[in-house]
Amino acid sequence: MHEVLSKKQLSPNVTRLDVMARRIAEIRQPGQFVIVRRGEGAERIPLTIADADPAAGSIALVIQAVGKTTRELVALNPGDAIQDISGPLGRPTDLITSGRALCVGGGVGTAVIHPIAQGLHRQGVAVVSIIGGRSKEWVIFEEELRKLGEVIVCTDDGSYGRKGFVTDAAKDVLAAGGVDCVYAVGPVPMMRAVVAVTKPLGVHTIVSLNPVMVDGTGMCGGCRVSVSNETKFACVDGPEFDGHLVDFDLLWDRLGTYRAQEQESMARHEESCRIGLEKPKAD
Amino acid sequence: MPDRLGETESRLTRQDYLNVSTKITTKERLKIERQAMPEQDATARAAAFCEVNLGFTEKLAMLEAQRCLLCKEPKCVAGCPVMVNIPRFIQFIANGDLAAAARSLIGDNALPAITGRVCPQETQCEIECIRGLKGMSVAIGHLERFVADWAYRHASQVVTASPQPTGKKIAVIGSGPAGLTAAGELVKLGHEVTVYEALHKPGGVLVYGIPEFRLPKQIVKEEVERLQQAGVKIECNVVIGRTYTLQELRARFDAVFIANGAGLPMFMNVPGENLKGVYSANEYLTRVNLMAAYKFPSADTPVIVGKRVAVVGGGNVAMDAVRTGRRLGASSAMIVYRRTKKEMPARAEEIHHAEQEGILFEFLVAPVEILGNDQRWVTGLKCRRMQLGEPDASGRRSPVPIPGSEFVIECDVVVVAIGSRANPLLTSTCPELKLNRNGNIAADANGMTNLPGVFAGGDIVRGAATVILAMGDGKRAAHTIDGYLKKV
Ligand SMILES: Cc1cc2nc3c(=O)[nH]c(=O)nc-3n(C[C@H](O)[C@H](O)[C@H](O)COP(=O)(O)OP(=O)(O)OC[C@H]3O[C@@H](n4cnc5c(N)ncnc54)[C@H](O)[C@@H]3O)c2cc1C
Ligand SMILES: Cc1cc2nc3c(=O)[nH]c(=O)nc-3n(C[C@H](O)[C@H](O)[C@H](O)COP(=O)(O)OP(=O)(O)OC[C@H]3O[C@@H](n4cnc5c(N)ncnc54)[C@H](O)[C@@H]3O)c2cc1C
Ligand code: SF4
Ligand code: SF4
Ligand code: FES
DSSP: OEEEEEEEEEETTEEEEEEEOHHHHHHOOTTOEEEEEOSTTOOEEEEEOOEEETTTTEEEEEEEOOSHHHHHHHTOOTTOEESEEEEEESOOOOOOSSSEEEEEEETTHHHHHHHHHHHHHHTTOEEEEEEEESSGGGOOSHHHHHTTEEEEEEETTSSSSEESOHHHHHHHHHHHOOOOEEEEESSHHHHHHHHHHHHHHTOOEEEEOOOOOSSSSSSSOTTEEEETTEEEEHHHHOSEEEGGGBOHHHHHHHHTTTHHHHHHHHHHHHHHHHTTOOOOOOO | OOOOGGGSOOSOOHHHHHHSOOOSOHHHHHHSOOOOOOBOOHHHHTTOOSOSBOOOOHHHHHHHHTTOOOOSSOHHHHHSTTOOOHHHHHHHHHTTOHHHHHHHHHHHOSOHHHHHHHSOGGGTHHHHOGGGTTSOOOOHHHHHHHHHHHHHHTGGGGOOOOOOOOOOEEEEEOOSHHHHHHHHHHHHTTOEEEEEOSSSSSOTHHHHTSOTTTSOHHHHHHHHHHHHHTTOEEEOSOOBTTTBOHHHHHHHSSEEEEOOOOOEEOOOOOTTTTSBTEEEHHHHHIIIIISOGGGTTTSSOOOOOOSEEEEEOOSHHHHHHHHHHHHHTOSEEEEEOSSOGGGOOSOHHHHHHHHHTTOEEEOSEEEEEEEEOTTOBEEEEEEEEEEEEEEOTTSSEEEEEOTTOOEEEEOSEEEEOSOEEOOHHHHTTOTTSOBOTTSOBOOOTTSBOSSTTEEEOTHHHHSSOOHHHHHHHHHHHHHHHHHHHHHO
């Protein structure tokens, strides 16, 4: 059991939970994630370790409520508990050790960028972060990233920072030169767009892939992605890969595998929330 | 040298054994026919996940037990990888002393409720049974299951004494049959044992692979609880190689037993394998068994329910996957196997049950491509017909493709069940541990690896094998570890 210590709403649909996971807090590295199972009958889902406080023994999960499982997680309150957290999983980020890095975070991906930027900063790498959201209230982790270097905020509607997509800002920074490596995490279309910018420039780009996972240990093969035309299991070989070699179409397509079931799950969930029923539990 | 663990002490004295009388004559015994296992109706069960075999009643068990000739040199025992003293426990059943039968059996085999259900008896103990020479062998597996199930309901009559603590600490990696058996033996010997399991539930393949209709999860749960009561500590959600390294465990414990199984799924490497609707058997079965996807949406994890499911492979795993597909609601569930029925490695009972449930079989057929529509959902499996050629290294005749024989099996779910290999997650973080060519851990017959204090057994050493072999490894390694700890 992992107690929820605190909860903070970061944007209209993104919530930060700090939960007890002492061992993971001690040894986690940038780029690693955990697999969370809230309780009996719940799904196992991967979530990045956005931050950790080894002294308190806690890790930060930053969760975008997109479906039933994530909604149930963000409904937890301090004092509640998550039954299972396993990790830290995945390979740590391949951090450059000198020079200047551009970190691009879209939506909840910004929470994944944060530990990477922390790691780079610790190595003495100059960090420029570009983060974005629909409008001002959707921008997250700005303050934390400002501690690590320059931050360029973009909003789709121009309500805050620069108007436009993160890729537009990235183009400008890259055009100015002096970027040794790009780290891009966000929705698949965003990562694909960033790669489309960096590939012609030949700037090494690392992306974090988010396929559907079950065990997170390389046992099921459900998380397979194609990198350089080779099948890789994202949970053990990744989740970060060379963006120039990733088959984003395949990833995007496979992410849609359970769309019909996800919608059914959500509809049922909303219905039982509406009529105030507890969800029937399977064992 | 077969292993002799079956002869290690059980709580029965020689006197107990002699006290059991043989009331009926051999002639009378020979007249009794093999008792059939009561089963759920095949049509009803093809849609249900509850157990197919219902178990012997006491009467059936006693009748069946009387068929055993109590051979002086029982061939059956030599066929069992852990040398269960078969005539001894069977004789206790015949005499109605089930508590004694249970003590005898459990002394030889720590998980009889499981082996009684999943051992390939027809190629192990039963194939050697003398009664099989003329007619049907004694139903050793069914009797084993009967005694084990009785023992669960009468736990208080099967108690064992608690041992003297030794103060030694042992870490076990993996909670499959090898890890659980080793843990059980080690606490019996007075050691302190912590089992680390990567998943959220202990049991290994017994919980994530083998389906409910063959091995109810309640049985594994009770087995695990029994071990916990005996003092075994189990920590789930700990992935060795990630959460802790093997080196850290070696520093914190007096010995380590590695039993992390062979959980890396193999794919066919044919075009179309990443289409939606293509699963490894591991993923398909894990979703349904461990995550209870058959209860979706009341359990949260989904699985694609195919109308036509094609499963590639011919082993137990393939059989479990295809019968699972049928139960999820497929109107057609088919095995696609590149040899013939005779070469299928699956247990005879599973093949028989699958046939009863209306599973279709395409023999001498090998997939060359998985076909999909423009939304990249599976629509079919393109195959080539094969013929059997010369025997290969395993002694089985190897299939050779027939040119120009391509055809398409229409389906919307494809499950690849062509085997699994050693998962490198743990071993890749410990380069000094010696592996063999296939990536399995190199261990000697007693489970000893090249690292002092590090032992290994089960599928991680053997490659995908069987439950009882994994248990045998666990038991043997426990005794090797005990010997090692006495020396250091
Ligand atoms: C390595 C990794 C790190 C991640 N880190 C974060 C994070 O820090 N914060 C965050 O909010 N999200 C993160 N995600 C995504 C998160 O796991 C999914 O949003 C979540 O599983 C959705 O579950 P749901 O039931 O709420 O939604 P559903 O309605 O079930 O699904 C919504 C979408 O989420 C994806 N998804 C569904 N099930 C899974 C699954 N088991 N594994 C992965 N993706 C799935 C699919 O694309 C699906 O279309 C990460 C994913 C990966 C692979
Ligand atoms: C679907 C299926 C059906 C089968 N049917 C039969 C049958 O009918 N009869 C039969 O005799 N055999 C059968 N087998 C084979 C049998 O189940 C295996 O041979 C046996 O389970 C091997 O036992 P094990 O203890 O070595 O490993 P496993 O049962 O594989 O257990 C290994 C455990 O270690 C855990 N683990 C892995 N890596 C780590 C890590 N790094 N850290 C911590 N934990 C880890 C895993 O999660 C798992 O729980 C079947 C196998 C499958 C897959
Ligand atoms: S453990 Fe398996 S092989 Fe041995 S007697 Fe029992 S069923 Fe037969
Ligand atoms: S070989 Fe058959 S008849 Fe003889 S002891 Fe074994 S089970 Fe009984
Ligand atoms: S999630 Fe199962 S292999 Fe990666």
